[in-house]
Amino acid sequence: xxxxxxxxxxxxxxxxxxxxxxxxxxxxxxxxxxxxxxxxxxxxxxxxxxxxxxxxxxxxxxxxxxxxxxxxxxxxxxxxxxxxxxxxxxxxxxxxxxxxxxxxxxxxxxxxxxxxxxxxxxxxxxxxxxxxxxxxxxxxxxxxxxxxxxxxxxxxxxxxxxxxxxxxxxxxxxxxxxxxxxxxxxxxxxxxxxxxxxxxxxxxxxxxxxxxxxxxxxxxxxxxxxxxxxxxxxxxxxxxxxxxxxxxxxxxxxxxxxxxxxxxxxxxxxxxxxxxxxxxxxxxxxxxxxxxxxxxxxxxxxxxxxxxxxxxxxxxxxxxxxxxxxxxxxxxxxxxxxx
Ligand code: ISE
Numbered sequence: 001x002x003x004x005x006x007x008x009x010x011x012x013x014x015x016x017x018x019x020x021x022x023x024x025x026x027x028x029x030x031x032x033x034x035x036x037x038x039x040x041x042x043x044x045x046x047x048x049x050x051x052x053x054x055x056x057x058x059x060x061x062x063x064x065x066x067x068x069x070x071x072x073x074x075x076x077x078x079x080x081x082x083x084x085x086x087x088x089x090x091x092x093x094x095x096x097x098x099x100x101x102x103x104x105x106x107x108x109x110x111x112x113x114x115x116x117x118x119x120x121x122x123x124x125x126x127x128x129x130x131x132x133x134x135x136x137x138x139x140x141x142x143x144x145x146x147x148x149x150x151x152x153x154x155x156x157x158x159x160x161x162x163x164x165x166x167x168x169x170x171x172x173x174x175x176x177x178x179x180x181x182x183x184x185x186x187x188x189x190x191x192x193x194x195x196x197x198x199x200x201x202x203x204x205x206x207x208x209x210x211x212x213x214x215x216x217x218x219x220x221x222x223x224x225x226x227x228x229x230x231x232x233x234x235x236x237x238x239x240x241x242x243x244x245x246x247x248x249x250x251x252x253x254x255x256x257x258x259x260x261x262x263x264x265x266x267x268x269x270x271x272x273x274x275x276x277x278x279x280x281x282x283x284x285x286x287x288x289x290x291x292x293x294x295x296x297x298x299x300x301x302x303x304x305x306x307x308x309x310x311x312x313x314x315x316x317x318x319x320x321x322x323x324x325x326x327x328x329x330x331x332x333x334x335x336x337x338x339x
Pocket of ligand 1: 155156160161172173176225268
């Protein structure tokens with residue numbers, strides 16, 4: 001039987017998940033859309049043929065005709081809605097971050113641990129991007145030798161949402177890099193040091209972080225939410241014997257007027273379109289089989305990203321190196337979390 005999905009949040013990511021579920025997920029049906037704005041919920045339900053549109057997320061989670069939930073509402077709602085799904089015994093794909101507060105993530109972990117199984121898949125979709133997957137495979141194959149450094153650049157055209165702050169560069173944008181670098185390198189972080197230029201021209205300025213890993217590598221991350229020119233994610237893993245870089249997939253190049261031109265998208269959806277599809281397919285498989293997907297991010301991974309983000313914010317505000325201290329990993333996550 002098809003998995004009936006309840007989707008919470010009809011903003012930019014909610015709309016993207018709605019399209020993927022409706023058009024690209026055999027085995028899944030878009031059942032109900034929920035948004036604080038009834039008009040927005042209704043419009044998205046009509047656009048992708050959902051049976052119903054509602055405004056109360058807690059009621060959506062409990063509905064008999066909803067088997068699994070995708071959460072794409074604002075960041076502060078992610079942990080409480082994940083907890084509601086655990087209590088209802090329904091698998092949830094929760095957009096990143098699991099919470100900007102690591103204590104909230106711990107509550108999710110406690111609830112999941114008490115229930116005896118995993119219910120929460122966190123939407124760190126870059127794990128499903130082909131270029132990061134090849135980077136991880138190259139490292140595992142041994143051709144690069146031991147990993148020494150990983151460099152990351154993450155640029156948005158402008159602040160992703162109104163009211164965006166420098167702290168959110170670390171708690172909302174950087175979690176992608178915190179998670180994917182930890183996933184590729186298969187290690188945790190021990191410290192983070194964050195810097196920002198003194199003069200960012202009145203905008204939320206770039207944040208540059210240097211992280212030390214438990215495995216002894218360095219990870220550098222530049223987050224620039226006001227890069228102006230396009231959505232641009234770059235990365236390079238440097239090993240003892242070689243290096244491997246991400247390539248953004250490009251379908252064409254224009255040669256014209258003494259120039260060679262390639263284009264950037266305005267936001268992340270085209271760059272990571274295939275990763276979102278693969279991630280959402282893995283979620284449907286998780287719902288159908290009850291087996292947590294091998295490469296997916298768990299609540300533990302959500303917690304790990306949030307602990308680093310908190311340390312990054314501390315370092316940005318107070319200056320200096322901030323230690324990254326995590327609790328011991330509960331046994332529930334031993335098979336897919338990082339030791
Ligand atoms: C947004 O939430 C995302 O997930 C995007 O991938 C990222 O580029 C952006 O900075 C975030 O705000």
